[in-house]
Amino acid sequence: MLVAVAAVAGVVVCMAQASGHTDGEAAPLFGVKIPPGYRDWRLISVAHEAGNLNDFRAILGNDTAINAYREEKLPFPDGTTIVRLAWSYVPSEENNKVFGRAQSFVAGPPINIQLMVKDSKKYASTGGWGFAQFKDGKPGDEALHKTCFPCHEPAKASDFVFTHYSR
Amino acid sequence: MLVAVAAVAGVVVCMAQASGHTDGEAAPLFGVKIPPGYRDWRLISVAHEAGNLNDFRAILGNDTAINAYREEKLPFPDGTTIVRLAWSYVPSEENNKVFGRAQSFVAGPPINIQLMVKDSKKYASTGGWGFAQFKDGKPGDEALHKTCFPCHEPAKASDFVFTHYSR
Numbered sequence: 199m200l201v202a203v204a205a206v207a208g209v210v211v212c213m214a215q216a217s218g219h220t221d222g223e224a225a226p227l228f229g230v231k232i233p234p235g236y237r238d239w240r241l242i243s244v245a246h247e248a249g250n251l252n253d254f255r256a257i258l259g260n261d262t263a264i265n266a267y268r269e270e271k272l273p274f275p276d277g278t279t280i281v282r283l284a285w286s287y288v289p290s291e292e293n294n295k296v297f298g299r300a301q302s303f304v305a306g307p308p309i310n311i312q313l314m315v316k317d318s319k320k321y322a323s324t325g326g327w328g329f330a331q332f333k334d335g336k337p338g339d340e341a342l343h344k345t346c347f348p349c350h351e352p353a354k355a356s357d358f359v360f361t362h363y364s365r
Numbered sequence: 366m367l368v369a370v371a372a373v374a375g376v377v378v379c380m381a382q383a384s385g386h387t388d389g390e391a392a393p394l395f396g397v398k399i400p401p402g403y404r405d406w407r408l409i410s411v412a413h414e415a416g417n418l419n420d421f422r423a424i425l426g427n428d429t430a431i432n433a434y435r436e437e438k439l440p441f442p443d444g445t446t447i448v449r450l451a452w453s454y455v456p457s458e459e460n461n462k463v464f465g466r467a468q469s470f471v472a473g474p475p476i477n478i479q480l481m482v483k484d485s486k487k488y489a490s491t492g493g494w495g496f497a498q499f500k501d502g503k504p505g506d507e508a509l510h511k512t513c514f515p516c517h518e519p520a521k522a523s524d525f526v527f528t529h530y531s532r
Contacts, residue, residue, distance in 0.1 A: 237532075240404075244411045244423050245457075249468035256411050256423065256531075285531055290412070293527055296519050301416035305531040352463050360460055364423075364452055364472040365404070 225330035225337035227344065230315050232332055233260070236281045240264045243364040246287060246303075253284040254305045257361045262316075267363035273326065274357050278316035282361075284309040309333070314350075314359065325350070325358045392497035392504035394511065397482050399499055400427070403448045407431050410531040413454060413470075420451040421472045424528045429483075434530035440493065441524050445483035449528075451476040476500070481517075481526065492517070492525045 224231045239258035247253050259267065262277040286306030293302030310333040318326035329346035331338040350358040391398045406425035414420050426434065429444040453473030460469030477500040485493035496513035498505040517525040 238407055240406075241408050241423055241425065243472050244421050244452075245460075245472070246413060246421075246454075246470040247460075247464070247468055248470070249464070249466060251468070254411050254413075256408055258408065283531075285411075287413075290527075292520070293412075296516060296527070297414070297416070299416060301414055301418070303413040303415070304529070305410050305412070308532060349463060353459070360457075360463070362471070364450075365475060 223335065223337055225313075225332070225343060226340040228315070228321065228324075228328035228330060230313050230328045230330035232311070232313070232330075232335065233279055233281070236260075236279075236311075237283075239281065241364075242267060242280065243361050245361070248287075251284075252287050253309055254287045254303070255285075256283045256305075257281070258283065272357050273318075274316050274359065276316050276318055276326075278314075280314045280359065280361070282312040284311070310338075325354070327358055390502065390504055392480075392499065392510060393507040395482070395488065395491075395495035395497060397480050397495045397497035399478070399480070399497075399502065400446055400448070403427075403446075403478075404450075406448065408531075409434060409447065410528050412528070415454075418451075419454050420476055421454045421470070422452075423450045423472075424448070425450065439524050440485075441483050441526065443483050443485055443493075445481075447481045447526065447528070449479040451478070477505075479513075492521070494525055 222231055236258060239260055242257040242259045242263070245255040245257065247255065258281050260279045262275055263280050266274045266278060285308050287303055288306035289300060290302040290304040293304065294300050310331055313330040315328040316326055317328060321328045324347040327347070327350070329343060331342060353360050389398055403425065406427055409424040409426045409430070412422040412424065414422065425448050427446045429442055430447050433441045433445060452475050454470055455473035456467060457469040457471040460471065461467045477498055480497040482495040483493055484495060488495045491514040494514070494517070496510060498509060517527070520527050
């Protein structure tokens with residue numbers, strides 16, 4: 199979705215948005231909001247979950263996150279925010295024509311975004327992390343957000359973060 | 366690879382590098398070099414090529430590229446640079462343990478990077494694009510670079526660029 203924010207003197211200012219708006223609704227339990235400008239953040243890595251999820255993922259980080267990854271600094275410092283964007287995992291007909299076989303998969307429509315925000319005091323009971331999921335700018339419900347930390351607990355050795363930085 | 370560039374007064378400045386160094390060796394035919402700081406560029410989208418390639422891709426763009434994509438501006442203006450990073454496509458044992466089944470794929474070791482640089486005059490005979498591939502900072506040979514434009518020609522309707530922007 200491309201949203202025209204303002205049209206002044208013939209100049210159209212556009213703001214790109216993934217599956218989230220930054221209009222301020224906070225996720226339950228952790229109170230995490232969608233950070234402005236997250237789609238401009240730098241890339242940590244990519245992933246694909248097959249099975250029922252069948253999604254394509256890009257994991258981006260704010261400056262604090264990127265610096266910590268590159269310096270291999272654990273635990274992540276307070277202020278770290280990591281955002282995971284997910285799109286449908288779809289075959290690319292146009293790419294397959296060029297390759298001459300069905301081998302190309304690309305990102306389709308956005309599914310949702312997930313966030314991890316480090317605040318070791320505020321979120322002391324969940325490893326120092328606040329979690330959130332948004333779909334079309336709307337946060338998931340409380341029951342959903344109760345599943346975040348238990349799922350991330352097995353990654354305790356990497357400060358509850360699954361994604362490794364790709365150079 | 367994490368390269369310590371300088372260690373001054375206890376401050377280690379690190380520069381992250383993918384499968385390329387920015388030490389200036391130019392690719393044949395087009396003379397394209399690896400642009401400094403490309404790993405910090407913003408994300409255009411992601412892709413997976415199965416089959417013999419079996420890679421995971423992230424496509425990043427410089428500011429000119431990102432602006433053109435977001436404004437849906439074709440052809441891309443001169444100065445556009447798009448970089449495609451590729452890593453091995455590998456299963457994640459640690460993620461699969463959490464999900465309870467083999468469904469998770471992540472980026473493994475870097476394979477190579479490819480570049481497209483728009484200069485409509487300099488590269489008039491190849492759709493206005495200069496192409497390059499680097500592996501561990503070394504450009505591929507001339508024969509390889511002769512294959513770039515013929516492969517991209519079917520994407521003429523999108524100015525010879527395959528990747529669509531993911532919001």
